[in-house]
Amino acid sequence: MNELPASIDATLEQLRAQGYIASRDLATTVFLALRLQRPLFLEGEPGTGKTEVAKALAAMLGRPLIRLQCYEGLDLAAAAYEWNYARQMMEIRLMEVGSAAGASREALAQELFSRRFLISRPLLQAIDPLRQGPAPVLLIDELDRADEPFEAFLLEVLSDFQLSIPELGVIKASEPPIVVLTSNRTREIHDAVKRRCLYHWVDFPSAARELEILRLKLPGIDAQLARQIVAFIQGLRTLDLYKLPGLAETLEWSRALLELDALVLDPETVRSTLGVLLKYQDDIAKLQGSEAARLLAQLKAETGHG
Numbered sequence: 323m324n325e326l327p328a329s330i331d332a333t334l335e336q337l338r339a340q341g342y343i344a345s346r347d348l349a350t351t352v353f354l355a356l357r358l359q360r361p362l363f364l365e366g367e368p369g370t371g372k373t374e375v376a377k378a379l380a381a382m383l384g385r386p387l388i389r390l391q392c393y394e395g396l397d398l399a400a401a402a403y404e405w406n407y408a409r410q411m412m413e414i415r416l417m418e419v420g421s422a423a424g425a426s427r428e429a430l431a432q433e434l435f436s437r438r439f440l441i442s443r444p445l446l447q448a449i450d451p452l453r454q455g456p457a458p459v460l461l462i463d464e465l466d467r468a469d470e471p472f473e474a475f476l477l478e479v480l481s482d483f484q485l486s487i488p489e490l491g492v493i494k495a496s497e498p499p500i501v502v503l504t505s506n507r508t509r510e511i512h513d514a515v516k517r518r519c520l521y522h523w524v525d526f527p528s529a530a531r532e533l534e535i536l537r538l539k540l541p542g543i544d545a546q547l548a549r550q551i552v553a554f555i556q557g558l559r560t561l562d563l564y565k566l567p568g569l570a571e572t573l574e575w576s577r578a579l580l581e582l583d584a585l586v587l588d589p590e591t592v593r594s595t596l597g598v599l600l601k602y603q604d605d606i607a608k609l610q611g612s613e614a615a616r617l618l619a620q621l622k623a624e625t626g627h628g
């Protein structure tokens with residue numbers, strides 16, 4: 323396990339060493355969340371590097387990553403814990419077969435609801451005092467996909483790093499995990515959850531930062547092509563599209579262009595690879611009309627290439 327970063331600059335640097343180039347604002351929020359031991363709540367457009375923060379944090383701090391992917395219908399049994407019903411039944415059978423005359427029903431009941439029969443899921447795993455090694459990074463990913471009642475259940479975990487299990491009592495982390503929550507804001511997350519966290523809106527990157535990320539992730543890419551890609555995508559994000567491309571799309575498109583040995587962005591290359599960038603037919607149709615040509619012309623005027 324590694325020490326927490328000592329400053330915002332150190333946070334920026336250590337994240338970068340893991341291949342994550344954060345904005346200064348994000349690094350500040352991350353730094354404070356670590357220092358204050360508060361969950362980090364990241365909201366933003368898809369593909370802007372929210373999930374990646376948790377992975378980079380785990381790597382830089384030398385801690386395991388425990389991930390809870392949220393979805394509609396996610397419940398306590400899948401997120402936190404479940405009683406091992408089959409094993410409990412077996413235990414009861416064994417007690418019946420063996421002459422367990424001495425054992426009281428009460429003792430049996432107590433035994434049946436002990437840790438031995440508890441199956442831990444991500445939330446319990448993250449705060450389990452019986453767990454070996456350093457406290458993990460707990461990623462609660464895409465919380466907006468879970469149903470609202472699930473958020474109420476999270477409150478205890480987020481504010482006290484503990485879980486109350488009716489049959490067993492309170493299980494509390496001996497060392498609090500580092501918690502990262504993300505949301506794509508398909509709906510608002512309840513204030514009660516947000517209040518317990520430090521909040522940061524993860525925006526699309528500036529052109530300079532996007533170029534830096536692109537060159538870090540694809541070191542082999544031609545400098546001129548990289549600049550054109552970033553300028554084109556930054557231009558795309560100013561259009562009225564149903565779904566704007568994120569960093570994930572920038573990287574994916576760049577990889578595609580490398581595969582095609584493209585050296586410059588020309589209208590034909592752009593047209594034939596739009597499906598890597600845009601995933602809605604209406605958006606693609608818009609681009610295949612005059613918009614792509616206009617963006618390319620603009621790019622040419624700005625960079626003198628193209």
Ligand SMILES: Nc1ncnc2c1ncn2[C@@H]1O[C@H](COP(=O)(O)OP(=O)(O)OP(=O)(O)O)[C@@H](O)[C@H]1O
Pocket residue numbers: 341342343344367368369370371372373374375504506535569570573
């Ligand atoms: N600041 C960054 N520095 C380096 N790489 C980044 C950065 N932000 C995003 N990436 C890269 O972009 C891709 C998408 O990031 P990530 O999956 O974290 O996005 P997300 O915001 O969680 O998206 P979604 O909302 O769709 O889950 C990843 O491959 C990641 O490596």
Ligand SMILES: [Mg+2]
Pocket residue numbers: 372373374463504
């Ligand atoms: Mg994600």
